[in-house]
Amino acid sequence: MTRALRSYSAELLLVVLIVLAAIWSSQLSPYFLDTNNLMNSAAFFVVFGLMAFGLFPIVVQGEIDISLASTLAVASVLFAKLSVAGVPVLVALPVVLATTAALGAINGLLVAYAGLPSLAVTLGTLGAYRGVAYLLAGDAGVTGLTKDYTFLGMSWIGVVPSTVVLFLIAALVIGVVMETTKFGRYSYAIGANPDASRSASVPVRQLRVGAYAIAGAMAGLAGFVWVNQYQSARGDNADGAILFVLTAVVLGGVSIKGGSGRALGVLLSTLLLATIQTGMKLANVPGTSQTLVIGLLLIASIGGPQLVSLIRTSVLRLRRSAQVGGEAGA
Amino acid sequence: MSSSTRSIRIIGAAVAATLVATSLAACTTTPPGTSAAPASSGASAAATKVFMSPKFTGLAYFEVARKGGEQAAADLGLDFKYIGSDKAEATEQIATLTNAVAQKPNALVVSAIDGDAVAPALRTARAAGIKVVTYDADAAADARDLFVNQLSYELAATTMLDAALLNSPDGGLVAFISASPTAPNHTAHVKFMKQAIDTNPKYSKFKYVDTVQFAADDAQKSQDIALNLMQAHPDLKVIISSSAVSAPAAEQAIINAGKGGKVFATGVALPSSVKDFIKSGNSKAFMMWDPAELGYVATVAAAQLAQGKITAAKGTKIDCGKAGTYEVGDNGEVLYNKPLMFTADNIDKYNF
Numbered sequence: 001m002t003r004a005l006r007s008y009s010a011e012l013l014l015v016v017l018i019v020l021a022a023i024w025s026s027q028l029s030p031y032f033l034d035t036n037n038l039m040n041s042a043a044f045f046v047v048f049g050l051m052a053f054g055l056f057p058i059v060v061q062g063e064i065d066i067s068l069a070s071t072l073a074v075a076s077v078l079f080a081k082l083s084v085a086g087v088p089v090l091v092a093l094p095v096v097l098a099t100t101a102a103l104g105a106i107n108g109l110l111v112a113y114a115g116l117p118s119l120a121v122t123l124g125t126l127g128a129y130r131g132v133a134y135l136l137a138g139d140a141g142v143t144g145l146t147k148d149y150t151f152l153g154m155s156w157i158g159v160v161p162s163t164v165v166l167f168l169i170a171a172l173v174i175g176v177v178m179e180t181t182k183f184g185r186y187s188y189a190i191g192a193n194p195d196a197s198r199s200a201s202v203p204v205r206q207l208r209v210g211a212y213a214i215a216g217a218m219a220g221l222a223g224f225v226w227v228n229q230y231q232s233a234r235g236d237n238a239d240g241a242i243l244f245v246l247t248a249v250v251l252g253g254v255s256i257k258g259g260s261g262r263a264l265g266v267l268l269s270t271l272l273l274a275t276i277q278t279g280m281k282l283a284n285v286p287g288t289s290q291t292l293v294i295g296l297l298l299i300a301s302i303g304g305p306q307l308v309s310l311i312r313t314s315v316l317r318l319r320r321s322a323q324v325g326g327e328a329g330a
Numbered sequence: 331m332s333s334s335t336r337s338i339r340i341i342g343a344a345v346a347a348t349l350v351a352t353s354l355a356a357c358t359t360t361p362p363g364t365s366a367a368p369a370s371s372g373a374s375a376a377a378t379k380v381f382m383s384p385k386f387t388g389l390a391y392f393e394v395a396r397k398g399g400e401q402a403a404a405d406l407g408l409d410f411k412y413i414g415s416d417k418a419e420a421t422e423q424i425a426t427l428t429n430a431v432a433q434k435p436n437a438l439v440v441s442a443i444d445g446d447a448v449a450p451a452l453r454t455a456r457a458a459g460i461k462v463v464t465y466d467a468d469a470a471a472d473a474r475d476l477f478v479n480q481l482s483y484e485l486a487a488t489t490m491l492d493a494a495l496l497n498s499p500d501g502g503l504v505a506f507i508s509a510s511p512t513a514p515n516h517t518a519h520v521k522f523m524k525q526a527i528d529t530n531p532k533y534s535k536f537k538y539v540d541t542v543q544f545a546a547d548d549a550q551k552s553q554d555i556a557l558n559l560m561q562a563h564p565d566l567k568v569i570i571s572s573s574a575v576s577a578p579a580a581e582q583a584i585i586n587a588g589k590g591g592k593v594f595a596t597g598v599a600l601p602s603s604v605k606d607f608i609k610s611g612n613s614k615a616f617m618m619w620d621p622a623e624l625g626y627v628a629t630v631a632a633a634q635l636a637q638g639k640i641t642a643a644k645g646t647k648i649d650c651g652k653a654g655t656y657e658v659g660d661n662g663e664v665l666y667n668k669p670l671m672f673t674a675d676n677i678d679k680y681n682f
Contacts, residue, residue: 037432139511232446240419281429287387287416
C-alpha cells in the first residue's frame with residue numbers, strides 16, 4: 001500500500017493541487033462551477049492536451065520537440081483546404097495525419113540519424129513548418145469549411161463535447177502504448193540510459209523516429225480538432241502554444257531528462273493547468289499575471305525534483321556529519 | 331511479440347468500450363443548456379455589463395481605446411470590464427471570450443485577433459443573448475452585431491499616402507511593412523495603396539516595392555526590416571506601415587542609420603510615439619485616428635444594443651453624444667472615419 005502510494009506520489013500531489021485549484025477558482029469567480037462553462041473550457045484545452053500526449057513519449061526518450069504547434073498549423077490548413085476542395089473527411093484524415101507524421105519523422109531522422117540536438121532541430125522546423133502553413137493558407141486563411149469537418153466541434157455526448165471524448169481516447173491509447181508495449185518500455189530505457197540501451201541492441205534510432213512520428217500524428221489530430229472547433233484555419237494557428245504543452249508534460253512528472261513519467265500524470269497536469277487558467281480567465285486576472293503563473297509552474301515543475309534531491313542529500317550529509325561528530329565526541 | 335499483441339488487444343478493448351459508451355449516450359448537436367432566454371434585452375442601464383476584449387493587452391493603442399470605453403462606462407453608468415491576455419495569440423483570445431460568455435455580460439466589445447477563429451466563441455455569445463460589437467479588427471460578419479470601423483480601408487490607404495506625400499513631396503520609391511499575412515486590415519491597406527499609386531494621378535509620383543515585409547507588430551523586427559529595405563533599395567524614399575508599432579520603429583531605424591530627413595517612415599502611429607521625430611524635423615507627418623473615441627463609440631453602441639435602444643439594422647442612427655452620431659451601413663458596419671494627420675503644427679494637441 002505505501003509502496004503504491006509512493007510510486008504514485010506525483011499523481012497524488014497533482015490531484016490535491018487540482019482540488020485546491022478548483023476551490024480557489026470557485027472562490028475567484030462564482031461562474032466557475034457551471035457545468036456548461038466547465039465543459040466548454042475543457043473543449044478549449046483538447047488541442048493542447050493532444051499535443052502534450054504527442055510530446056510525452058519524446059520527453060520520456062530524453063528528447064524535445066518544440067515544433068508541434070507549427071505542425072498543427074500545417075494540419076489545420078491542410079484540413080481546411082481539403083474541405084473546401086470537397087474531399088470527404090474520411091479521406092482527408094488519413095492523408096493529413098500521414099503527412100504530419102512524416103513531418104514528425106523528419107525531426108526524428110535529423111535527431112536520431114544525423115545526431116543533431118533535438119532542441120536545435122525542432123527550433124528550425126518550428127520556423128520551417130510555420131512557413132509551410134503560411135504558404136499553404138495564403139494571406140486570408142481558409143474559411144467556409146463543410147459540415148463533416150466541423151461536426152465534431154459542435155456535437156456533445158450527453159454534456160461532454162465530442163472533442164473531449166476524442167482526447168480521452170487518444171490519451172488512453174498513448175498511455176497503454178507507453179505502459180505495455182516494447183516501444184514504451186524501450187522508450188523509458190532509452191531515456192534513462194541511451195548508451196546502455198544501444199549496447200543492449202535496442203533499436204534506439206528507429207524508436208526515436210517512431211516517437212517523433214507519433215508526435216507529428218498527434219499534432220495532426222490536434223489540427224483536426226482545431227478546424228472542428230474554430231471552423232477556419234490560418235498560418236498562425238496555435239502559435240505560441242508550446243509553453244503550455246511543455247509545461248503540461250513536465251508538470252505531469254515526466255522528467256525533462258527522460259526515463260520517467262506516466263500518461264496519468266500528463267492527463268492530471270493538463271487538467272490542473274486547465275483549471276488554473278479557466279479560473280484566472282473567469283476572474284479576469286490581467287494577462288501578464290496569467291503568463292507569469294504558467295511560467296512559474298514550469299520552473300517549479302522542473303526545479304521541484306532537483307530541489308527535493310538537493311534537500312535529501314544535504315540532510316543525509318548533515319546526518320552523517322552529526323554521526324561522525326558524535327563518534328569523535330565519545 | 332506477445333506483449334505487443336496483448337497491448338493491441340487492450341487498446342482495442344478500451345476503444346471499443348468507449349465507442350459503445352459513446353453510442354449508448356445520445357450524441358447531440360445542440361449545446362447543452364443554451365435554451366436559456368436572453369436576459370439582456372431591455373436590461374436597465376445601471377445593470378448593463380459590458381466587457382471589452384482587445385486583441386491583446388499591454389499595447390499602448392489598446393490601452394488608449396480602453397480609456398474611451400471607461401469614459402463611456404462613466405457617462406452611461408455601465409459595469410465595464412477590460413479583459414484579455416498579454417499574449418498576441420488567437421487561442422488566448424478564444425479562451426478569454428469563452429470564459430467571458432460564462433460571466434453573462436450584456437455586451438462584448440471585441441478587437442478580433444483572428445476574425446474567423448474567434449467567430450464560434452462570439453456566435454456562442456450571441457446565442458446566449460449577448461450583443462457583440464467589434465472595433466479596430468472585425469470578426470466574421472455573422473459572429474457580431476456591429477463593426478465600428480475606424481477608417482474604411484480606402485480612406486486609410488489614401489490618408490497614409492497623403493502622409494507620405496507630406497514627407498516626400500517629389501514621390502519616389504515606397505516600401506510596405508505589415509504585421510502579418512493574416513492581418514486582413516493591413517493586407518487591404520497595402521492593396522488599396524498599390525491601387526491608388528497605379529491609378530490615382532495624385533500619387534503617380536510614387537513607385538512601390540511589390541513585396542510586403544512582415545514585422546508582427548514587433549519594434550525590433552521592424553527596425554531590422556527597415557535597415558534591410560534601405561540597403562536593398564538605395565533609392566528608397568518612404569516606408570509605410572499601418573502597424574502603430576512598425577511605423578515609429580522604422581523611423582527610428584532610419585534616424586539611427588543617419589538617413590533622417592532623406593528617407594522617411596510614415597503610416598499609423600500614436601502621436602506620443604512620433605512627437606520627437608516630428609519636432610526634430612526628421613519626419614513631417616504620421617496619421618491615425620483617436621483610439622479613445624473609437625473605444626468610446628464602440629462601447630456606447632454595444633450598451634445601446636444591449637439596452638434595446640438601437641438595432642443593428644442598416645440606417646440605424648447611433649447617438650454617441652459628444653463623440654458624434656453615426657449610421658449603420660451595409661453588413662452592420664459603422665464607419666467612424668475620422669482620420670487624424672499629425673504634423674509639426676498640431677502634434678502638441680494630442681496627448682495619447
